Amino acid sequence: MLQFSNHRTRKTHEMRNKYDVVIIGGGIFGAAIFYHLLKYTSKKVLLLEKRRICNGATGRSGGFIRLLHSSLNLCDLSTKSFDEFNQFEKKIGRSCGLIKTGFFTIDLYKNLPAIEDHLQFIKSRGFQIECLTSQDVTRRFNYLKMPIDEDKVVIYERDSGYADPIRTCKAYLSAGVSLGGDILENFEVQSIETKNGKVIGVKSSCSNFETPCAILSAGIGTDGLLESLGYKEPKFTKKIIHSSFYKYPLDNLPFPTFLDKTLGLYGRDYGNNRCLLGLAEEVEQINDNQKSYSSMKITRKLTDIASKFAPWITHKHWIQGQGGMDAYTKNCEGIVEFLPEITGLLICSGGSGVGFKLAPEYAKQAVLKIENY
Numbered sequence: 001m002l003q004f005s006n007h008r009t010r011k012t013h014e015m016r017n018k019y020d021v022v023i024i025g026g027g028i029f030g031a032a033i034f035y036h037l038l039k040y041t042s043k044k045v046l047l048l049e050k051r052r053i054c055n056g057a058t059g060r061s062g063g064f065i066r067l068l069h070s071s072l073n074l075c076d077l078s079t080k081s082f083d084e085f086n087q088f089e090k091k092i093g094r095s096c097g098l099i100k101t102g103f104f105t106i107d108l109y110k111n112l113p114a115i116e117d118h119l120q121f122i123k124s125r126g127f128q129i130e131c132l133t134s135q136d137v138t139r140r141f142n143y144l145k146m147p148i149d150e151d152k153v154v155i156y157e158r159d160s161g162y163a164d165p166i167r168t169c170k171a172y173l174s175a176g177v178s179l180g181g182d183i184l185e186n187f188e189v190q191s192i193e194t195k196n197g198k199v200i201g202v203k204s205s206c207s208n209f210e211t212p213c214a215i216l217s218a219g220i221g222t223d224g225l226l227e228s229l230g231y232k233e234p235k236f237t238k239k240i241i242h243s244s245f246y247k248y249p250l251d252n253l254p255f256p257t258f259l260d261k262t263l264g265l266y267g268r269d270y271g272n273n274r275c276l277l278g279l280a281e282e283v284e285q286i287n288d289n290q291k292s293y294s295s296m297k298i299t300r301k302l303t304d305i306a307s308k309f310a311p312w313i314t315h316k317h318w319i320q321g322q323g324g325m326d327a328y329t330k331n332c333e334g335i336v337e338f339l340p341e342i343t344g345l346l347i348c349s350g351g352s353g354v355g356f357k358l359a360p361e362y363a364k365q366a367v368l369k370i371e372n373y
């Protein structure tokens with residue numbers, strides 16, 4: 001098991017109190033930025049995590065990796081990030097657990113013209129992506145027993161699938177530590193200190209650190225820290241739940257990774273004859289009382305929707321549910337921006353339910369911004 005320093009073990013480490021960059025948050029955004037900063041710059045970097053690494057959305061993420069997204073910018077990020085997942089072990093030194101099951105995006109035929117240029121763009125990057133009719137699906141994947149209505153189209157990405165978000169995050173972090181970075185768990189950042197409109201340090205529950213540059217990648221905790229600086233970010237939160245189900249009658253047959261946009265449902269194989277199925281729900285302005293992730297009501301809704309997708313799924317197949325909150329932006333694009341009013345504060349947040357698969361490229365954007373700063 002990977003062990004990073006925390007406030008109890010810190011005394012045994014030779015830690016600095018002054019860093020070029022302090023990253024706030026040990027989810028996939030913070031971890032990927034940590035690694036890329038240490039790999040491609042000579043900066044002294046510290047990452048602070050309020051609890052344990054992957055405490056937030058990353059630790060609950062389904063890890064779906066797909067190329068097709070709702071904007072050309074996101075398709076650009078997903079294709080570039082995919083290259084990193086594909087060569088992860090070679091580049092980072094540990095596996096990210098990528099499994100290429102193939103990926104179905106199910107949508108209505110009438111929506112196809114709106115994404116035609118996205119499909120062309122993805123193809124131009126050398127990826128195999130094709131549109132399948134309901135008959136194609138029955139012919140090629142007849143064991144799935146999934147009724148695809150005639151008015152729907154399946155966009156099939158051959159090489160996509162899913163990876164393991166916790167392994168990926170820890171791989172980035174341990175590679176960063178071997179490049180000289182520091183990580184402290186159980187250090188909750190309480191405020192970002194500024195003087196004359198410039199970042200001068202961060203105050204945490206255990207120690208204070210001097211730095212001219214703070215990266216705010218605290219997921220749904222980002223808003224609270226910005227508010228303490230007098231900012232109200234235009235960001236909101238979504239509750240995403242998933243449940244595992246027994247895969248009977250598919251048993252050991254491979255289950256495709258999919259997103260059914262017409263039902264709002266997504267799913268993938270989950271090992272040991274199980275599949276994972278999930279839904280996303282919008283929750284405006286989350287507060288601490290809303291943090292219960294899974295309720296019977298939402299689990300029942302999920303099972304009902306799942307049974308429309310795969311009629312063999314019933315309540316009896318349900319094993320367990322879990323979920324989490326993710327920071328969303330109004331346009332569902334992540335934020336990698338310096339706050340114009342405060343010199344040295346870079347916000348990297350708003351994964352909008354797709355942040356895991358895009359994190360490698362968001363991290364590279366963050367590093368470029370810091371280098372050109």
Ligand SMILES: Cc1cc2nc3c(=O)[nH]c(=O)nc-3n(C[C@H](O)[C@H](O)[C@H](O)COP(=O)(O)OP(=O)(O)OC[C@H]3O[C@@H](n4cnc5c(N)ncnc54)[C@H](O)[C@@H]3O)c2cc1C
Nearest residue numbers: 025027029050056057058061062064189219221351355357
């Ligand atoms: C249930 C679920 C399923 C998902 N499935 C997918 C998927 O299949 N594919 C995909 O691409 N994306 C998926 N996502 C989205 C993706 O997981 C997130 O966009 C991504 O993990 C966000 O990463 P992050 O680093 O921005 O935030 P987080 O992972 O939330 O990390 C933020 C970290 O900051 C820490 N923190 C907060 N406040 C402070 C503070 N004051 N001081 C120090 N640390 C602090 C938190 O403890 C946390 O560890 C899913 C999300 C959820 C919730």
